[in-house]
Amino acid sequence: MRHASKAIVLSVEKFGEADCYVRFLTQKWGVISTLAKSARKSKKRYVGGLDLFCHDEIFLRGDPKDRPYLLELNVINSFPGIREELDKVMMAGKVVQWIRKLADVPTPMPQLYSLLGQTLSLIEQESKIERLELLTLVFKLKLLCFLGLSPQVDKCTRCEGPLDPTTIFDLSSGGAVCSQCPKDVSTHNLYLETEQRLLLRNAEQLKLSTWNSFNTNPLQIPSLTRLLTQFASFHTHIKLPN
């Protein structure tokens, strides 16, 4: 049986003398691993489509969920603009790692496939480092939302009541907690200002097609990025890159 799907390269792992296992986020089957025979001997067969982040149309033989053979591929976009700049390679690498660590399952996730494709296109176009960091934050929030792991920041996670201007972000209860409610004292307390809560909410709800008009205070980005990584690691027990 021959199968075809659009797919994005998440990782490439050497296998034996000349072969590779290539992990893709596919449009049809979620994340799958494929065996690319002779990938290291003959570059011609896979026409440069096995580099990290490449967006390809792939053709497989065998069950897509059971390590099928990668027969051939067409490159849709190799994102050359990402590869030319180290900052962009780093950001794209983090985005891909978050998917590999949190969504490494052969379950159809077409929205996640679209989210990754859109994010990579925007990383390629973006020129400022703060904007790249903000984009990565938006991506992580959207990924967590897709996985049902959004931090709650617009009302108290415990009582659903209103929040104070400076509020405690309680990792174990899953979001901001008002001054009336008890907090988990076993974890390190993190604080959130109103501006930061708004940024998290707006970033999660942002339509990526309107990315160019999305702006924010760049000073907020690093601390929110760390907070989100801590939050996701706490709830999944998986170590994630910031």
Ligand SMILES: [Zn+2]
């Ligand atoms: Zn409360």
